[in-house]
Amino acid sequence: MVKKIDYRQHYFPGSRQELLQAVKKSVKAKRYQHILGVEQTALKLAAVNGVDLEQASVAALVHDYTKNRSDDEFKQAIKKYQLDDDLLNWSNFIWHGVVGAEIIKTELKITDQVILNAVRRHTVGAKIMTPLDKVIYVADFIEPGRDFPDVEVARAVAKGSLDQAVAFETKHTLTYLINGSQTIYPGAMAAYNQWVVKK
Ligand SMILES: [Fe+2]
Ligand SMILES: [Fe+2]
Structure with missing residues (x-):
């Protein structure tokens, strides 16, 4: 359960309850459960890593807000x-972050760039990542509903170091894309070069 968190800093022009309702209306039931899990994990990671809890809550709740929108709507x-x-050459996997941020700004009246960037960067990461970007990126990967080989390893890494968790996740995602012979989004390559490659 998420501890009661009051929205006092106006990242969203309404209460957490109102944001929950808007998000619930925008996505399928399974996605909504995932979103709640991401918020729960994001708040824990934020507390440990000195990230603003309200920003973490809002960013987590909206990160997949447009995930169930049609390809036509994104185009x-x-x-x-x-x-x-x-x-236009990409797909929902990339769109719901990068394009989703614009839709979130319009529909939910969230204008905080730190939150919108965390949405933009949550799928494949980026070369430059703020502490909030990292919190959302990692929480998305390890929230309690996630179940894949190595998820426990990822959770353990995240407990020790947020940066190491970013590296672990980035390598994992890139490996998954390469194994599936899928196109690599340039931002994913940039994230790999920044966070995974040993300097
Ligand atoms: Fe997502
Ligand atoms: Fe997600």
């Missing part, structure tokens, strides 16, 4: 928000 949004045309 229209790429035009509407005048985002890079190259985005």
